[in-house]
Structures are given as structure tokens and as C-alpha cells.
Amino acid sequence: VSHQSGHMGAFNSRALEALGVDGHTQPPQGGMIAVKDGEPTGYMEENAFLQYIQKAPMPSPEAFLEAYRKAQKLYASYGVTTVQEGMMSAPLGPLYQLLLHSGILELDLVAYLDMEAGDELKRQFADHIGKYKDHMKIGGYKMFLDGSPQGRTAWLREPYLPVEEGDAGPAGETTAPSPDCGYPTLTDAAVKSNIMRAERDQMQLLAHCNGDAACEQYLREYAAALAELPDHTPGDIRPVMIHAQLLGLDQLERVKALGIIPSFFLAHVYHWGDIHLKNLGQKRAERISPAHSALEHGIRFTLHQDAPVIRPDMMETVWCAVNRMTRNGGILGTEERISVADALKAVTINGAYQYFEEDKKGSIAPGKLADFVILEQNPLEADSMDLRKIRVLATIKEGTCIYRADGQGTGEVR
Known part of the structure; x- marks a missing residue:
């Protein structure tokens, strides 16, 4: 179970057993494994949680692509045309290759690399470093x-x-x-x-x-x-x-x-x-x-x-x-x-x-690229307390409407 922040979570006893974690397991630097009465409680923080959660089974390729389709539609519904992968770790490399090959990317994606895996990921995505190809570019490195x-x-x-x-x-x-x-x-x-x-x-x-x-x-x-x-x-x-x-x-x-x-x-x-x-x-x-x-x-x-x-x-x-x-x-x-x-x-x-x-x-x-959003009201003229109520009516990416609030379809904007 992961906390909404992604910084901590809990593993049940079967997970701890499979991971080989017991009361003597030392947490990595910058992390914590909670222990009570000599046994792990299952609660972990920061580098400990991140280290062990990465050993959980990855989603299937089909599940990953479907999740991305849904996420992309959600971002577009909020008027977002450029999105960010906050930290691409080594296990995510093949999934992002799959995403590129699928051709479903409509939004621009800027990815930041885990520094430990940076050299290998730069090799895998050499054509994307600092420039877009198929709507994805490698923007740089990330550290916590x-x-x-x-x-x-x-x-x-x-x-x-x-x-x-x-x-x-x-x-x-x-x-x-x-x-x-x-x-x-x-x-x-x-x-x-x-x-x-x-x-x-x-x-x-x-x-x-x-x-x-x-x-x-x-x-x-x-x-x-x-x-x-x-x-x-x-x-x-x-x-x-x-x-x-x-x-x-x-x-x-x-x-x-x-x-x-x-x-x-x-x-x-x-x-x-x-x-x-x-x-x-x-x-x-x-x-x-x-x-x-x-x-x-x-x-x-x-x-x-x-x-x-x-x-x-x-x-x-x-x-x-x-x-x-x-x-x-x-x-x-x-x-x-x-x-x-x-x-x-x-x-x-x-x-x-x-x-x-x-x-x-x-x-x-x-x-400039025709990336813009159409709002139902001018936020500069709206009451400040009503700003979050302003709906996105349409989102345009490079001259193509990729989202409409009325559901009447999308396509080229003239």
C-alpha cells in the first residue's frame, strides 16, 4: 500500500517474506524500515520504500498502455499539452520504448532520468536527448x-x-x-x-x-x-x-x-x-x-x-x-x-x-506551436474564488483539437 505522496508505504507479511526483509535488515541511507519488538511492521519510508517497491511486479504492457491512454485524456481535459515523467528509472525504460512504438502519444512528454541509470537510459533514448522525437524528449536528470x-x-x-x-x-x-x-x-x-x-x-x-x-x-x-x-x-x-x-x-x-x-x-x-x-x-x-x-x-x-x-x-x-x-x-x-x-x-x-x-x-x-486551451470564462475577469470552477472547453495541440468538453469530437482547428 503506497501513500498518496509516493514517499512511504506498507508491505504485508507475505511481501516482507518474499523480499527477504526481517528485523535485522538494515535500511539504505536516507530510508527507514519500522521495527517493533524485533520484527518489521511493514511500514517503510523514502529510500527503503523506493528500493523495495521497485521489486514489485511491473504492469503488463497492455495495462501500461491503457493507463497511459487514460492519463493522457485526463491531462488534456485540464488543458495540459506538455507532461513530465518526473523520474525514469531503469525498469521504466522498456515501457517507454513500448509507448513510443505504440504511436499513441499526443501530448509532448519530457522525461527526467534517474542518475544511477542515466548512462544506460541515454543510450536507449539517444535520439530523444534534448529534442522531441515522436512527442518525447529527454529533459535531463532527477535526484531526491x-x-x-x-x-x-x-x-x-x-x-x-x-x-x-x-x-x-x-x-x-x-x-x-x-x-x-x-x-x-x-x-x-x-x-x-x-x-x-x-x-x-x-x-x-x-x-x-x-x-x-x-x-x-x-x-x-x-x-x-x-x-x-x-x-x-x-x-x-x-x-x-x-x-x-x-x-x-x-x-x-x-x-x-x-x-x-x-x-x-x-x-x-x-x-x-x-x-x-x-x-x-x-x-x-x-x-x-x-x-x-x-x-x-x-x-x-x-x-x-x-x-x-x-x-x-x-x-x-x-x-x-x-x-x-x-x-x-x-x-x-x-x-x-x-x-x-x-x-x-x-x-x-x-x-x-x-x-x-x-x-x-x-x-x-x-x-509558436498552436498549443492552447479555450476556457469558458476569462480568468482575469472572474471572481478570484471562482477560478477553480472555470471549465476547459477545448484543448488544442499543434493545431489539432485533442479534447472537447461537449464530447462532439476532435480534429484539425482552422
């Missing part, structure tokens, strides 16, 4: 620096607030025992090595950082790496800080100086904001995804949903960025609200920039 703030595994500079074991949030999430500040998944040396590899290969690097301690590690090691690479300039590979939820205001100047693009999971404010209040307290929770402060520092950022953690509902994310309302109806961080126009930029032109595609996508202009 920490875990989940709602799961209390994100790495913080200051401890989480104490909560009673088993305390449940409004969406039913339970809090498991964990270190007070969470923990890192990679050593400083590994982070620096990955950064230097990405720079030398001129491959974009995405780093998953939720907690401010993980953000600090990324910033510190990036600066150290560039100091040893005098021919490389900050921002040359447009490095990305994925989630950046607890990015500190004191860290923003270095984010800008290093040319890092924060990609905020801002919908967390609504979906888990009330849990963040319990885990972090009012002051820190209000600074989740500091989009307005980033704007004040002249930092270009994007917004995402981390699907399938939540659905890829762009208009809900715009609503969250503008209103910052939690499930319980509270406002979390009034000073970090941004305008509708800035929220729309974050999911259009800034997204195109993040993918090195600002000359082809992100705005409607002569010479």
Missing part, C-alpha cells in the same frame, strides 16, 4: 534530496512540532513516528557529484527539495560545484528545485544568484495546509511555497501538481496561488498570494522556459 512534509520526512532546519502517534488530518492522513527534523536522502558529496555531472553533461537537473534543510543542501552544493567549474555559469542548465515548499525567505537571494527555478507545489496549501499547521505551526506553514516573495526577488518560478499525488488541475492550482485557502476554509499566508496574471504565467510561459521551449510554447504568438 528529502521526503514529504505531510509525512514528516521532509528535511527541516527546525524540528516538526510534536504530535501524538496516529493523529489524523482532515483527509485521513496519519502521522508516523519520524525524526524531529526529517532527514536527507543523499550525502553532500553525492549531491555535489550529481550537480557536477549534470553541468558537465549539459543536462538539466531537477532536485526534489521540500524542506528548507534540503533546499540549503542543494544551494550549498551547487555553489561549491560551480566554484570548481569556472567555465560554467549559474543558470546555464536552468536547474530546478522541485516543490521548494519550505524554501526559506533567507534563501531566495541565493536561488536567484544560482539561476535556480523553483517549481512550487502550491496546491499543497489547500490539500494539506491544515496538516502543515499542525506539523509546522502557523508561522512556518504560512510560508509554504513563497511565490509572492519569489516575485519580489525577481525569481522566475513554475507551479505543478505532482500527479498522481493530486490531479493535474491547472485552474485549481491557479485558484490556490491566488487565494491560498485550506480545506478547512482558512487562509494560509495572505502575504504570499499572487495575482491571477502571475499565476497564469507560472503555468504557461514560465513552464515553457523551464523546458527550454519558450521560443515554441507558453504564449500565443506567430511562429
Whole structure:
């Protein structure tokens, strides 16, 4: 059973037996295997969970393709024309080859490679590195620096607030025992090595950082790496800080100086904001995804949903960025609200920039691809509280309508 975040889960006794996990099994660095009375409980976090869940049976080719068809239709229904594979590991390589050969790709797919399998995957997808072929390109590398703030595994500079074991949030999430500040998944040396590899290969690097301690590690090691690479300039590979939820205001100047693009999971404010209040307290929770402060520092950022953690509902994310309302109806961080126009930029032109595609996508202009969405109402004129109610009427990809809300069919747009 996997937690919705993908950072933790539980294995039953038959699974533990098949995996050879017992009370003496040592977890990998950056992971945890829960043990009680000398026996594993089945609960695992981060690198331990990721290591063992990859040994579960893969889906059949037919099941994979059908799942992709459904996912692609879902993305299109939300007006999305470019999607991301957040981390392609070695076992996913054959499945993506199958996807390419199937010819069902309509949306552009940008894939980021697990650094451990990067060389082999680059060999397999040599024709896709940095450029689209059959709607897929390899965008760069991906690494994880920490875990989940709602799961209390994100790495913080200051401890989480104490909560009673088993305390449940409004969406039913339970809090498991964990270190007070969470923990890192990679050593400083590994982070620096990955950064230097990405720079030398001129491959974009995405780093998953939720907690401010993980953000600090990324910033510190990036600066150290560039100091040893005098021919490389900050921002040359447009490095990305994925989630950046607890990015500190004191860290923003270095984010800008290093040319890092924060990609905020801002919908967390609504979906888990009330849990963040319990885990972090009012002051820190209000600074989740500091989009307005980033704007004040002249930092270009994007917004995402981390699907399938939540659905890829762009208009809900715009609503969250503008209103910052939690499930319980509270406002979390009034000073970090941004305008509708800035929220729309974050999911259009800034997204195109993040993918090195600002000359082809992100705005409607002569010479760019005809990738755009038709909404039932102008979000710049709508009441801010109604933004997430605005429906996508149609989605157009390169001049072809690939989704219509009325179900009347798709085809070339003239």
C-alpha cells in the first residue's frame, strides 16, 4: 500500500517474506524500515520504500498502455499539452520504448532520468536527448534530496512540532513516528557529484527539495560545484528545485544568484495546509511555497501538481496561488498570494522556459506551436474564488483539437 505522496508505504507479511526483509535488515541511507519488538511492521519510508517497491511486479504492457491512454485524456481535459515523467528509472525504460512504438502519444512528454541509470537510459533514448522525437524528449536528470512534509520526512532546519502517534488530518492522513527534523536522502558529496555531472553533461537537473534543510543542501552544493567549474555559469542548465515548499525567505537571494527555478507545489496549501499547521505551526506553514516573495526577488518560478499525488488541475492550482485557502476554509499566508496574471504565467510561459521551449510554447504568438486551451470564462475577469470552477472547453495541440468538453469530437482547428 503506497501513500498518496509516493514517499512511504506498507508491505504485508507475505511481501516482507518474499523480499527477504526481517528485523535485522538494515535500511539504505536516507530510508527507514519500522521495527517493533524485533520484527518489521511493514511500514517503510523514502529510500527503503523506493528500493523495495521497485521489486514489485511491473504492469503488463497492455495495462501500461491503457493507463497511459487514460492519463493522457485526463491531462488534456485540464488543458495540459506538455507532461513530465518526473523520474525514469531503469525498469521504466522498456515501457517507454513500448509507448513510443505504440504511436499513441499526443501530448509532448519530457522525461527526467534517474542518475544511477542515466548512462544506460541515454543510450536507449539517444535520439530523444534534448529534442522531441515522436512527442518525447529527454529533459535531463532527477535526484531526491528529502521526503514529504505531510509525512514528516521532509528535511527541516527546525524540528516538526510534536504530535501524538496516529493523529489524523482532515483527509485521513496519519502521522508516523519520524525524526524531529526529517532527514536527507543523499550525502553532500553525492549531491555535489550529481550537480557536477549534470553541468558537465549539459543536462538539466531537477532536485526534489521540500524542506528548507534540503533546499540549503542543494544551494550549498551547487555553489561549491560551480566554484570548481569556472567555465560554467549559474543558470546555464536552468536547474530546478522541485516543490521548494519550505524554501526559506533567507534563501531566495541565493536561488536567484544560482539561476535556480523553483517549481512550487502550491496546491499543497489547500490539500494539506491544515496538516502543515499542525506539523509546522502557523508561522512556518504560512510560508509554504513563497511565490509572492519569489516575485519580489525577481525569481522566475513554475507551479505543478505532482500527479498522481493530486490531479493535474491547472485552474485549481491557479485558484490556490491566488487565494491560498485550506480545506478547512482558512487562509494560509495572505502575504504570499499572487495575482491571477502571475499565476497564469507560472503555468504557461514560465513552464515553457523551464523546458527550454519558450521560443515554441507558453504564449500565443506567430511562429509558436498552436498549443492552447479555450476556457469558458476569462480568468482575469472572474471572481478570484471562482477560478477553480472555470471549465476547459477545448484543448488544442499543434493545431489539432485533442479534447472537447461537449464530447462532439476532435480534429484539425482552422
